[in-house]
Amino acid sequence: MRSPVAGGRSVAQPCAECAVRPFAICAALEPAEMQQLEQLGHHVHFRPGQAVFAQDAAAGFCYILLEGVVRLYKLLPDGRRQIVGFALAGDFIGVAAGERHGFSADAVGPVVVCRFARDLFTRFAALKPNLLRRINEFEAGELNRARDQMVLLGRRSAEEKVAVFLVCWRDRLARLGQAAAAVPLPMGRLDIADYLGLTVETVSRTFTKLERDGVIEILPGRVRLLDAVRVEAIAAA
């Protein structure tokens, strides 16, 4: 493997062998088009905590996430933070941006992305209806999730928020083929809190309560859903 240095760049391996292709927007491309795209993208590595890009910075690149988890967040002037999403393998980041990025993005754990210059990518995509439709589809999915998150933030209690989070996160991982007995939580409590519109303390307390109630078990870096049905019930409520 080539230098997995922070922000380090390495030669892209052929798209044909890319693990995330079936999940990513590239799935829409013909083999010939894929070869073109291969010329435009480069793999870039990020270390835990490192910034991929920052809110209000010129949006020079867009990214397809290959490995790891990226948190997307907005900051208020006084430092309050709202995480607007976690990106996973196959997710396309930075398309929706205009001239500048509307939010910050940084690596939760080690991350690898496929990076494209936005102007080149835009030109590449401009006349490919397949690809444009696929991007549409992806954005529609993001929009749906954003709206669900609005319901969660505006109308649900702390316990419901945590339960919804666990169930949704589990399901997202499952869709990527990463189903597991215990749901891995690569992000810290503070990230979860800022995602759910709560404080660290409340998240911690709620986890503890759910554990005392016997519906989850807290393990280092993961949570086992002992009574998945009950968690789902709280989430559905």
Add this chain to the structure above:
Amino acid sequence: MRSPVAGGRSVAQPCAECAVRPFAICAALEPAEMQQLEQLGHHVHFRPGQAVFAQDAAAGFCYILLEGVVRLYKLLPDGRRQIVGFALAGDFIGVAAGERHGFSADAVGPVVVCRFARDLFTRFAALKPNLLRRINEFEAGELNRARDQMVLLGRRSAEEKVAVFLVCWRDRLARLGQAAAAVPLPMGRLDIADYLGLTVETVSRTFTKLERDGVIEILPGRVRLLDAVRVEAIAAA
């Protein structure tokens, strides 16, 4: 004018004369394409409070809003409601949907839409990169607004929420050329509350407080921003 009956259908006037064209996705079309599209769309009227479509219903149509305001909302099983957006003239509703609508939509005041069968529209758009790019752009804008709303719902106080709402609503109207000394609020307090993740009472109290502080004046169906700078300062905080 043709029968403005509830849910009533009337013949579309030519797109060339359509007032919302410059704001809507149709702006991307060539004259010839526009004539094609004209065959697919029909004007439909809705009375205040009437449903345009409902959450989980089969998504047979998509809509371009011509006149009026439409509230888009999601309901939880126990009746809690979160309004995920207000649609205005030029907005495109129902694209992001999959098989079924992810939210409900109903008319706030009298509403006129241009309605399209989704399958026909999809087929029409399928091979038109101009239009697809325009739709992308529109969805990107929606996504940005959705994320701003997430920050608002998750991280702001009641007073900030109301201030942000007033400023954003004023600016949206202004962009449509409807700037006014006093911002019209066609929706009721309950709608505002469900949009901001508050209760009617809190919205009412917050309005009153802002009025006592001399920054706004409450008028029937509208609000005058007496001290716009101060409202913006609260909103920016």
Add this chain to the structure above:
DNA sequence: CGGGCGATTGACGGTCATCAAGCTGTGTGG
């Protein structure tokens, strides 16, 4: 004039934020 709906105001309480300690695990260096 009376009915009804929406908006406002008041009193009260709960949920969750805040502040402050303690705890746990991991890495570092002696």
Add this chain to the structure above:
DNA sequence: CCACACAGCTTGATGACCGTCAATCGCCCG
């Protein structure tokens, strides 16, 4: 191998903000 430091997590005490319940007001329209 253990002491130490540090960061993240947990737990506890307190109180503010906003939700809940209830009454009143204002307005439109029959």
